Amino acid sequence: MEFAEFAARASEMEREPADLATVALVRDLFLDAGEDLPVVVRFVQGRVFPAWDSTTLDVGPRLLHEAIARAAGTNVTADDVEDKLADIGEIGAVAESYEFGGQQGLAAFAGGTDGLTVAEVDETLREVAAADGEGSEDRKLSTLFGLFNRCSPEEAKFIARLVLSEMRIGVGEGTVRDAIAEAFLADAEPADAEPADDGETTDGARTDLSAFAADSDPEAGDGEAKEDESEGDDDEGEEADESDDEDEGPTMRATDDELAAVERALQVSNDYGMVATVAREEGESGLAEVRLEVGRPVQAMLAQAGTVTDALAEWESAAVETKFDGARVQVHYDEAEEEVSLYSRNMDDVTDPLPEVVEFVEANVGESVILDGEVVAIDEDGDPLPFQEILRRFRRKHDVSRMREEVRVELRAFDCLHADGEDLLDAPLTVRHERLTDVLGGTGAVSELLVSADAEEIAAFEERALEAGHEGIMLKNPDSTYSPGNRGRNWLKRKPDVETLDLVVTGAEWGEGRRAKFLGTFLLSARTDDGYETIGKVATGITDEKLAELTELLEPEIQAEEGQEVDLRPAVVFEVGYEEIQRSPTYTSGYALRFPRFVSVREDKDPEDADSLERVERLADGQ
Numbered sequence: 001m002e003f004a005e006f007a008a009r010a011s012e013m014e015r016e017p018a019d020l021a022t023v024a025l026v027r028d029l030f031l032d033a034g035e036d037l038p039v040v041v042r043f044v045q046g047r048v049f050p051a052w053d054s055t056t057l058d059v060g061p062r063l064l065h066e067a068i069a070r071a072a073g074t075n076v077t078a079d080d081v082e083d084k085l086a087d088i089g090e091i092g093a094v095a096e097s098y099e100f101g102g103q104q105g106l107a108a109f110a111g112g113t114d115g116l117t118v119a120e121v122d123e124t125l126r127e128v129a130a131a132d133g134e135g136s137e138d139r140k141l142s143t144l145f146g147l148f149n150r151c152s153p154e155e156a157k158f159i160a161r162l163v164l165s166e167m168r169i170g171v172g173e174g175t176v177r178d179a180i181a182e183a184f185l186a187d188a189e190p191a192d193a194e195p196a197d198d199g200e201t202t203d204g205a206r207t208d209l210s211a212f213a214a215d216s217d218p219e220a221g222d223g224e225a226k227e228d229e230s231e232g233d234d235d236e237g238e239e240a241d242e243s244d245d246e247d248e249g250p251t252m253r254a255t256d257d258e259l260a261a262v263e264r265a266l267q268v269s270n271d272y273g274m275v276a277t278v279a280r281e282e283g284e285s286g287l288a289e290v291r292l293e294v295g296r297p298v299q300a301m302l303a304q305a306g307t308v309t310d311a312l313a314e315w316e317s318a319a320v321e322t323k324f325d326g327a328r329v330q331v332h333y334d335e336a337e338e339e340v341s342l343y344s345r346n347m348d349d350v351t352d353p354l355p356e357v358v359e360f361v362e363a364n365v366g367e368s369v370i371l372d373g374e375v376v377a378i379d380e381d382g383d384p385l386p387f388q389e390i391l392r393r394f395r396r397k398h399d400v401s402r403m404r405e406e407v408r409v410e411l412r413a414f415d416c417l418h419a420d421g422e423d424l425l426d427a428p429l430t431v432r433h434e435r436l437t438d439v440l441g442g443t444g445a446v447s448e449l450l451v452s453a454d455a456e457e458i459a460a461f462e463e464r465a466l467e468a469g470h471e472g473i474m475l476k477n478p479d480s481t482y483s484p485g486n487r488g489r490n491w492l493k494r495k496p497d498v499e500t501l502d503l504v505v506t507g508a509e510w511g512e513g514r515r516a517k518f519l520g521t522f523l524l525s526a527r528t529d530d531g532y533e534t535i536g537k538v539a540t541g542i543t544d545e546k547l548a549e550l551t552e553l554l555e556p557e558i559q560a561e562e563g564q565e566v567d568l569r570p571a572v573v574f575e576v577g578y579e580e581i582q583r584s585p586t587y588t589s590g591y592a593l594r595f596p597r598f599v600s601v602r603e604d605k606d607p608e609d610a611d612s613l614e615r616v617e618r619l620a621d622g623q
């Protein structure tokens, strides 16, 4: 395909305000792309390389401005280009404002047969990326100059944007996915036929299916013409239907299954060009065969904020893990090549900055795997250091060995996406975790997993995690599959408590079994003008040492005992976190704390300084 043709189509997309009409334009471009399909699919998204490939052109704005200036003529300087950029605000429009390369460029623009092709642009931009080492700036500059020199203004607009990886034509990942499905999987419908499902259903499905694309799409919502191309709006949908019927000939509509087939293949591969080609050549069954590949990163599954109450309401039980305060890392080990590669949350290659993780994997993993986890910085005692410390290591290109001395890092793995030739994305979390334990068992790098339906047990787990210096806990649906790039409700990062309350301990219970000599569960009360009203119990599932300390503190205050229960003289104040205050007949205050969590003993406070029932009421009203 001639690049002038591509540029003209891209301009049309830029002008088109409606989402569905844009999908139709992209679809038609894909249908006409022939052997350039993979390149065209990447170019509409402003990419030269597939999403999984972190290779960049490594061309800064100044170099691009120089190249444009040179091609624009002897009387134009990079400073002129920059002045214009300050006026116009966008490099594509600036590039478009010049006449490049005299007659040659104009001939191409006029549809001359010796015009620049999409394949040539791709090849040239790859040459730019490959220029490395001494003199590479000059080589990049002259290669780009050569390219601009052959451009019409419209072509130059898109070359400039491609160099900076932003097409600004309102085509995000959701649009490309829909266009692939419509171009290569959907059946054509007659122009005057009513769609089998009405537009609303199809649009609704698109919105759902687009969840991952909207989250992970750096362009989502950024398109000038279309706010979020993956979100179907009813009005726009209708409008687009009409214009499709009038102007575009048959309306192709991919089914939910077809869209899902494309989406799955994209999630697994992060290679839009390859997926489009497979869809065209082999259809849905070919797409179903697209597998994870060791060495090709996958998008990380993400979490929403949530509470223990949410987790236990949504699932029968929750899989609870420590939330490590580090940086996300995806570990790939190729057994045949004996090669480890590490990727960041954005799929950037971070292998070189983390040699000790590489060494750890080489020493401990004996099969090909893709693991998900976190790298954490730790001190000499093995305790976690704050997140900022890991950042000092994560993207470092220089002085890695010196930094290695300064900041120690370790892997904490929490998921296994692939092991020994088997993709595990569709396996339940608990099964993936078992596989992870097989892979790394005995190394201490596997994140502990507690599956529990008991809020107290979860509170105890959280307390241990916090005591050990971690950020908190993650709550996951034990049956959930791994959905790359998705920020769904299957992974919840527990919201930190909004407030804490300082409450008086007015009762307690002796523990059981090994803990029979410790007071374990504590009855909490809020202060009123006449005394104290109970509001909840907190079970501090902390260490024996801590329980012994609290027992020693509270035992002298015991006023009465009945079975395991004791009455305590109001003397000690606990700071307690909670998720919510509810009205409840269980306690004398008429309120109960949901998911109370012991934070500390307020040694500096007497019972008179504790929080009043009035404050509890105010907080409950304000929730």
Ligand SMILES: Nc1ncnc2c1ncn2[C@@H]1O[C@H](COP(=O)(O)OP(=O)(O)OP(=O)(O)O)[C@@H](O)[C@H]1O
Pocket (backbone or CB within 6 Å): 300, 302, 303, 304, 321, 322, 323, 324, 325, 326, 327, 328, 374, 414, 447, 474, 493
């Ligand atoms: N056990 C774990 N399971 C999953 N993620 C974990 C775990 N421990 C730590 N994490 C980290 O927690 C992140 C999610 O929560 P967090 O709020 O810290 O991330 P963020 O980058 O600030 O925000 P977000 O990921 O929500 O955009 C994950 O991306 C991962 O890096």
